[in-house]
Amino acid sequence: MARQHKKTDFPVHQVRRYLEPGPIVLVSSRRRDKTNIMTLGWHTMLEFSPSLVGCMISGGNHSHRMIHDSGECVINLPTTALTDTVVGIGNTSGAEVDKFREFGLTAEPAQEVQAPLIRECHASFECRLHDDALVDRYNFFIFEVVKAHVASVPKHPKTLHYTGDGVFITAGGVVDRKSLFRPGML
């Protein structure tokens, strides 16, 4: 059973701290009385403030329409403790399975959106759809992170990074080069 992290508020303009390294994330959504979760690796930071994140959510995913219709989702950050859950969620469809129940995850109410947070994740970022200009052409959603919740420990969560073919790499060591940065670049 994964630990249920105690989370505190985190500045939305600093979510790059967790998303830029490219972790697999779990995207939770709600439309009317149905929730769903999908596994996603194709995302990028786009802007600090407003805090914008772009996500490629394939049209084949049950979550695609739920997120497009509701205009909301939560991007949750799992760690290696949830490896098999991440794989299980990525290999089942919300059209057939209630993923919170199937994978023993806890849906918590968000503050700014209807989509639920996943309590067992290290961080949860509440998102509103900001721009759907590229959804039809590339399934590319641009979200604004409107509220962020992050566990204070561990400082460097052991995230999962997908490489395809069923193989992940995990977050390894920490390399601090702050002393080599120009102040304006930090």
Added chain:
Amino acid sequence: MARQHKKTDFPVHQVRRYLEPGPIVLVSSRRRDKTNIMTLGWHTMLEFSPSLVGCMISGGNHSHRMIHDSGECVINLPTTALTDTVVGIGNTSGAEVDKFREFGLTAEPAQEVQAPLIRECHASFECRLHDDALVDRYNFFIFEVVKAHVASVPKHPKTLHYTGDGVFITAGGVVDRKSLFRPGML
């Protein structure tokens, strides 16, 4: 001195193998007789075939205009052997510095584009600008990878993943869960 990796052709529709985990990359460009290199962490895979990658290249970067005007670049994959080079490149401007010379890197001719490959990197992906629809609004370039060069060893290069504030995490262990995937999901 970083090793100069011997690279071989790699299928462009599989570049997610290297880009999806979210590594810092070095983007090289050429416009007329000038080359440049920038450090980039805000990118995502968008499609397998054509092989599309989206990159947020801020307008403040000297490379922004070079890449927009030339419609080309090369996305190079550095490893921890190049940590200080990655930081140095990210903290200098191509308007003032010849980065290949300043950082002792070797420009190699690409096959499909005019922008140079960086020999000291583990992999190099030759890119053509595929769609600039979001460049004005978000500095978001959609590139097609038209040719890929990858070193065969090590199989899992020790990539750098930026978290902001001068701190990187490095690629750690490898977790294989292929046996848990449905065949169509691999």
